[in-house]
Amino acid sequence: MAAAAGVVRADRSRRLSRHDGLVVVAEMKGRVGRFEDLDAWQVSPRLTNEIYSLTRLPPVSRDFGFVDQIRRAAVSVMNNVAEGFERGSNKEFAKFLFIARGSSGEVRSMLYLAMDQGYVDEAAFESCKELCVRTSQILWGLIKHLQKNTDWRTGLAVSLMIIAPRILLSHLHRF
Numbered sequence: 064m065a066a067a068a069g070v071v072r073a074d075r076s077r078r079l080s081r082h083d084g085l086v087v088v089a090e091m092k093g094r095v096g097r098f099e100d101l102d103a104w105q106v107s108p109r110l111t112n113e114i115y116s117l118t119r120l121p122p123v124s125r126d127f128g129f130v131d132q133i134r135r136a137a138v139s140v141m142n143n144v145a146e147g148f149e150r151g152s153n154k155e156f157a158k159f160l161f162i163a164r165g166s167s168g169e170v171r172s173m174l175y176l177a178m179d180q181g182y183v184d185e186a187a188f189e190s191c192k193e194l195c196v197r198t199s200q201i202l203w204g205l206i207k208h209l210q211k212n213t214d215w216r217t218g219l220a221v222s223l224m225i226i227a228p229r230i231l232l233s234h235l236h237r238f
Contacts, residue, residue: 103144103201113190113194129177133174139166140166140198143160147160147162156209161206163202164199167195168195171196174195175188
């Protein structure tokens with residue numbers, strides 16, 4: 064298994080505790096065979112489980128619309144990482160990672176509402192908010208990595224983005 068940031072080693076709990084600040088995917092020397100091996104996915108069930116725990120007890124548990132929305136957003140983070148990975152291309156994967164990152168932001172936004180409504184105390188708010196921020200940072204690092212690298216399924220290089228404008232410009236000079 065690759066030892067790059069963004070790829071989880073065998074010890075899941077140890078790896079999760081190392082997330083402090085921006086985690087950037089440096090370089091994946093090997094291929095990641097399963098979405099479960101990615102930090103981006105490893106941290107997302109933790110976020111989801113914290114949100115489920117937070118919304119289990121009154122008074123928040125009685126606000127069914129709020130509970131449903133924040134839980135769906137939290138689940139969306141982990142599911143979009145998994146679905147994007149399984150799509151088989153960096154472009155598709157990055158698209159789903161952007162959606163996951165948006166869902167993480169939605170959870171964070173709803174945490175502010177939960178705090179305003181008196182559903183959570185400050186300690187629970189800060190803990191979940193920090194987990195959302197770390198999740199977003201990990202997702203951003205992976206997105207940036209994918210945007211810089213060759214498509215892992217098709218082998219198409221990102222250099223097509225450099226070639227295509229040249230072709231377009233050569234056609235524009237004819238007019």
